[in-house]
Structures are given as structure tokens and as C-alpha cells.
Amino acid sequence: MTVADVAKAAQVSKAQAARALGNYGAVSDDVRERVLAAAEALSYRPNELARSMNTGKSHTIGVVVGDIENPHFGLATRGITDAAKKAGYNVILVNTDEDRAAEVEAVRILLDKRVDGLIVAPASSVDTAHLQQVHQSGRPLVFIDRTGGDLDVETLAVDMAKISLEATQHLLEAGHRRIAFISTLRTDAPYKPGMTLDSSQIEDRLEGMQRAFLAAGLPFPEDLVRLNAGDAESIRSITRDVLRGPERATAVVASDGLIALSVVEAIQELGLSIPGDVSFLMYDDFPWTRLTTPPLTVIAQPVYNMGVAAAKALIRQMEGLPPAAPAQFTATLVRRGSVGPCPDLQEPVAAGRTVAAP
Amino acid sequence: MTVADVAKAAQVSKAQAARALGNYGAVSDDVRERVLAAAEALSYRPNELARSMNTGKSHTIGVVVGDIENPHFGLATRGITDAAKKAGYNVILVNTDEDRAAEVEAVRILLDKRVDGLIVAPASSVDTAHLQQVHQSGRPLVFIDRTGGDLDVETLAVDMAKISLEATQHLLEAGHRRIAFISTLRTDAPYKPGMTLDSSQIEDRLEGMQRAFLAAGLPFPEDLVRLNAGDAESIRSITRDVLRGPERATAVVASDGLIALSVVEAIQELGLSIPGDVSFLMYDDFPWTRLTTPPLTVIAQPVYNMGVAAAKALIRQMEGLPPAAPAQFTATLVRRGSVGPCPDLQEPVAAGRTVAAP
DNA sequence: CCTAGGATTGAGACCGGACTCACATCGATT
DNA sequence: AATCGATGTGAGTCCGGTCTCAATCCTAGG
Numbered sequence: 001m002t003v004a005d006v007a008k009a010a011q012v013s014k015a016q017a018a019r020a021l022g023n024y025g026a027v028s029d030d031v032r033e034r035v036l037a038a039a040e041a042l043s044y045r046p047n048e049l050a051r052s053m054n055t056g057k058s059h060t061i062g063v064v065v066g067d068i069e070n071p072h073f074g075l076a077t078r079g080i081t082d083a084a085k086k087a088g089y090n091v092i093l094v095n096t097d098e099d100r101a102a103e104v105e106a107v108r109i110l111l112d113k114r115v116d117g118l119i120v121a122p123a124s125s126v127d128t129a130h131l132q133q134v135h136q137s138g139r140p141l142v143f144i145d146r147t148g149g150d151l152d153v154e155t156l157a158v159d160m161a162k163i164s165l166e167a168t169q170h171l172l173e174a175g176h177r178r179i180a181f182i183s184t185l186r187t188d189a190p191y192k193p194g195m196t197l198d199s200s201q202i203e204d205r206l207e208g209m210q211r212a213f214l215a216a217g218l219p220f221p222e223d224l225v226r227l228n229a230g231d232a233e234s235i236r237s238i239t240r241d242v243l244r245g246p247e248r249a250t251a252v253v254a255s256d257g258l259i260a261l262s263v264v265e266a267i268q269e270l271g272l273s274i275p276g277d278v279s280f281l282m283y284d285d286f287p288w289t290r291l292t293t294p295p296l297t298v299i300a301q302p303v304y305n306m307g308v309a310a311a312k313a314l315i316r317q318m319e320g321l322p323p324a325a326p327a328q329f330t331a332t333l334v335r336r337g338s339v340g341p342c343p344d345l346q347e348p349v350a351a352g353r354t355v356a357a358p
Numbered sequence: 359m360t361v362a363d364v365a366k367a368a369q370v371s372k373a374q375a376a377r378a379l380g381n382y383g384a385v386s387d388d389v390r391e392r393v394l395a396a397a398e399a400l401s402y403r404p405n406e407l408a409r410s411m412n413t414g415k416s417h418t419i420g421v422v423v424g425d426i427e428n429p430h431f432g433l434a435t436r437g438i439t440d441a442a443k444k445a446g447y448n449v450i451l452v453n454t455d456e457d458r459a460a461e462v463e464a465v466r467i468l469l470d471k472r473v474d475g476l477i478v479a480p481a482s483s484v485d486t487a488h489l490q491q492v493h494q495s496g497r498p499l500v501f502i503d504r505t506g507g508d509l510d511v512e513t514l515a516v517d518m519a520k521i522s523l524e525a526t527q528h529l530l531e532a533g534h535r536r537i538a539f540i541s542t543l544r545t546d547a548p549y550k551p552g553m554t555l556d557s558s559q560i561e562d563r564l565e566g567m568q569r570a571f572l573a574a575g576l577p578f579p580e581d582l583v584r585l586n587a588g589d590a591e592s593i594r595s596i597t598r599d600v601l602r603g604p605e606r607a608t609a610v611v612a613s614d615g616l617i618a619l620s621v622v623e624a625i626q627e628l629g630l631s632i633p634g635d636v637s638f639l640m641y642d643d644f645p646w647t648r649l650t651t652p653p654l655t656v657i658a659q660p661v662y663n664m665g666v667a668a669a670k671a672l673i674r675q676m677e678g679l680p681p682a683a684p685a686q687f688t689a690t691l692v693r694r695g696s697v698g699p700c701p702d703l704q705e706p707v708a709a710g711r712t713v714a715a716p
Numbered sequence: 717c718c719t720a721g722g723a724t725t726g727a728g729a730c731c732g733g734a735c736t737c738a739c740a741t742c743g744a745t746t
Numbered sequence: 747a748a749t750c751g752a753t754g755t756g757a758g759t760c761c762g763g764t765c766t767c768a769a770t771c772c773t774a775g776g
Contacts, residue, residue: 013726048470050762054731069436078427112406288646371756408732412761
């Protein structure tokens, strides 16, 4: 069913049918009625593809994230799609598995499909040539979660350094000095302070931690920053490693909800209790964190709202409106039960403590 | 940048440029080289919209699910997108919030966008006129998770009645007789055995439960089937309600992972212990279910694989291949720690038991 | 009654590819 | 030298809409 068919049925020209259907131009009541009736009778539906082709607008936005399976992105995506739908846009979703090559490919495909704009959670904040191209070509682009290095692109993210500072202070106040930070971030070399990381987010978090230690006049335990925690098994072994020996960590920070699962599991396997033996803190406030015993202390990020804001910002760009005042999202430290006083305080009281399974 | 531009730059006709670019027809080496060089120089990328328009194929599949935020669908979606990508297809995702009107709209939009096929988790297994239309129009369609009533559409789902029977038997063997089943499914009237439900899935689960009771020669506690558990608050109040009074439930089955969160929370708030006072069982094996104390007994569904299978089945349809042998997915009962012996056994030993918070 | 100006209307261009068709070109057959 | 099939090639159509433009119709003012 095409406009031509409808036109024929309504005994008018294609142009008139198109006008009646598209609700533009001048159409007599008589014609409009006949056309609409014919369209109804033939159950005509316009071909969006054809429409997009000469309007140049596809009413579709492309979203590129690391992994929808991760509830963090799931929720962000939900925010994006909700806001997009409200504004009459659809969403094409592409996964990258945090792989740069996949991201390049994803962006290319979306561009080929002529999406009106892109929301990307950049896999790398360093290697962003492909994103720079998009931005320079003038196609609306918004980043979510992480910045794209020095690209001047609107970015919806929380101030990670700040919340990381706050969280670290919380741990320091509880007496912890040996605080481990575990992340999946892939790096070529082991962590050294000041090294350039692929993820602005992780960089900021580490910076926040360092600032907290510095402010407290304490040395930053850089040996406990463990990156490259890829699969569940490696996370487990890293956790075991970090919690062993005389120099063991007394607190562990999990960089995301997926890591957290394996870390907590590893802690349980070691027969250590939270927070008795090890304090635990994680990024992302997933609902289940309230169900563990004890409930977990987390850093809550307004992920859904960030998704909504990203979509709105993008749509503003697409419609040529000036960018709104940049919303600053703040994460909050939700103190539940998984952070407790450090068991290994210098005081002799800590000596002779036995480790017991719950 | 269009083929015309490339053609001009390469000093050949549009047709020749298109042939060289599209890799079809006969093109001399000389022309091919010049065209490809020109395309490279102009960084030409074909307009997928235009291409789709006259091939009739958009290489895009539409996915309609209740809620991506739900990890169940998140994982399924991941399976779908992975399989789709591998076959060269993209995915447009639409959320319905399990609302039929939204689903109708979603299907309409995807059809307008000329997706090559649709994967739908029908919000209703009863009211499926819009899906029937899709199917009859010949557009490839696959259901996931739930059937579409009597529609003869390929459906990827687990045999719910079977696993529900098995799970119920497990509870019956532990001595439970008062088993509650809580689901978000919206209904107009309270549950009555045999009533038609909007969801084939829930219907099957309840049927499995009833069969288990029947086989054991026990009466099915239909008063404990609680539907319409919409938001977190209503789930909490239903849980409280069900666990109160002399006729209280001694075991609770949560129909999905989202409900489970609120149910467990409510149980904890009541100061009841799992599995001491209440046994608990839920659908979907989310990673966090291993982290609670005790870890939760769950019904694991091969969600990712179902997503993959759905995409593959759809792609077979789209490519005109005969449907593969229908894969039967089986869920498995993962017995962890949340199901224990019934505390209220008829024996007097149960009398005088005190309820203690953990 | 006549005409200017707005309302209607239809023909056709156009978006950017894919593809048909008629017309070369050319070495290989007879 | 005439014929033939296999390649190359360009002009032009088509997909299904949007939109421009010129032509036609009406109606009110003069």
C-alpha cells in the first residue's frame, strides 16, 4: 500500500493524497475525507524508510554501550528509550563488549543507517578518532558515563573523583589503610599512579582515592589497585590474592556490580565475614545489595536519570536547540552494613583474632 | 557523498560506480580501481536507507519486550543482539511495560520502519489481534518466553508446567502444603483455578503447581495465588498478608526476579528467617541469588540461549529457510539454601515455636 | 461583469541507491 | 571477413515518499 494506491482509490492525484495524509499544504475537505477513507480502507501505512530518505531524518537514535546485560546499562538504556519514545524517537542498540574495534564498527553501522544522533558510552577515553569524526561531521553526539578524552562533547556522568574521595574517606575513618580497588579495565601494564588509563571514569575514581589518602597524610596503597579483572575466575583469584598475607587489604572496593558478585563470592569462599574481617564497598546501587547479609554499602548513581538526560540532551542537539545548562549528576554513598571498623588496627587488641565463617 | 559523487570523481557513470561499489555486474579492473579509490578518497559510505528502500530488506529486526531493565530480558536481548550481529542484522528495541496498547504501538512503529522481522514477548497471550495481523501479512515473527495464544507462531520458551511441577514437588516433599505464588500479572478478578490468564507462562506455572498437588492427593491452596503484585509496595503488603495468620503460607514462590527482591525484603522485615520460618523459591537464576544468606533456590532458565535461538529462528524465517527442529528449552531447579523443611508440620513439635530475627 | 489573489490541484523532480535494457567492444569462431 | 557470445558501459527507471511549480478554480472587491 503506497500513497499512489490510496490516491487511485480516492480518485485524486498522488500529490493531493500525500498532502491529505501528511497533513500539509492545502487540501479541500472533500478530498481529505476521500483520501483518509481510502487510506483507512486499504489500511495504508507510510513507509518510514522512504519518508526518512528525503526528509533526512530517521527519528532514530543510536545507542552504543558496553553491555546491556549489565543492569547499569540496562537501566541507562531504559532511561534513554523512555525519553526517546516520549519525544517520538526510536532506539537502535548496539553492544560493544567494551571493545574498541566493535565500537568503531557499531558507530559506522549506525551512521550508515542514518541515525539522527548517537549516545555512546565510549569504550576508551583515549582512542577516540572515530568519535571525533562523528562529532566533526556535525552529527549530534552525547557521551554517557565516561568522557571521550579531550573531545568537546556533551557528557552525562557523575563526578567520580568526588564520590570516590568521599567513599575513601569513609573507609579511612573506619580505620582502613589497606584498601583494594578492583576493576575490569584492561591495561597493558600493572597500575602505577599517574598512568594514563583508557577509562576516564576509573581514572577519576583512583584520583579521588589518592586525594583522600593524601589529605589524610597517608600513603596510597597502589599495590592494591588491581585492574584487568576480566572474567569471574580472575576476579576471584585477584580477590584471594589481595586478602592474603600480612600486607592484606582490609577493605575492598568493587568497581562495578558485575565484579562485586565475584568479589563477594570469593570473600565468602575464603570464610571471611563482611564487615568483620573485610569491609566491602561497591559502585552501583542494585536492588539486590539490600538483600545480602549484611546489606552492602554502595555508591548509588542516578543511572536512569542520566539515561533520560542523555536522550534529552541529544534531542536538543538534533533539533538545533542550544544545549541546556549542563546537569551535574552526583552519586551518593549509601551506608549500609558492609563497611565496619578495620580489624587489623595497630592496637594489640586486634592480635589473636580468629577468622570465623558466619 | 553519494554514488553520483563517487562516479563523477572516478569519471564513470553512476551505474558503473554502483556496480563497482556493490560488487555486482561486470566491471573492468580499471573502472573498479578508480571507483574504489574515489570512494576511499571521498570516504563514501552507502546510505542504508536508500539501499533498504529498493531491496526491501532493512537488515534490522525489531524486538519487543516488557522491560529491558529486567535482567531476564536484558540477557535475552543480549542473546538476540549477539546472534543478530553475527548474521549481519541490527536490532531495534522497544519497551512495552507489559502494556498491550504500548505493544500494539510498538509493533506498528517497527512495521513502519520496515524491520525484516519481529521478536516479541507478548504482553498478552489472549489479546493478540495485532500479532495475528503481522503473522498473516507474512512478516517473519517469533515469540519468546510466552506463546501468543493459539497463534501458530514459532515460540522459544521453556516448558513451564514441567519445571513448576518439579519445583512444587520439591516443596511438597519438604512438607510444605501452604505454598504461595506471587506474580505481577494483572487480572481483573482474583485468581480462580481454571480461569483464563493473560500470560501463558503464568498459566502453565499454576497448572504445574496444581498437578503436583493433585498427584500428591493434596488440595491446591488457591487462596495463596496472588496476582496483581504491581509495585514494590503492593508486593510487600501481599507478602505480609500471605505470611500472617493461622493459615499462613510456609513457602513462597516468586514469579520473577523483580518480585523476588521485594518478597525477600518483606520477609526480612517481618523478622522471619529463610528457610527456618519460610521457604523461598524464585524464577530466574540471577547471579546475586548466590550471595544472599542463605543462597536462594531458583528455577534457572537458559535465557541467553533462548534469545540466541529466537534470533536464529527469525533469521531462518527471514531467509526463507524451513524452520529448524523446534528446540525445547528446559529450566532446571537449582537447589540452594532457601527451601527447608516446613516448620508448621502437623506434629506438636511445631507448636510454641518462636519467630526470631536472624 | 471583470479581475486580483488565495485556495486547490496535478505533474513531475528528487532523495540515493539497485537494477534493467540497449548499445558498444573485442577476441574467438567459421 | 562475417558472426557470435561474453564482457563493459551508460541512460534511465524504480522504490515510496516529500515538495516545488505552474495551472486551475473560486470568491470577493471594483
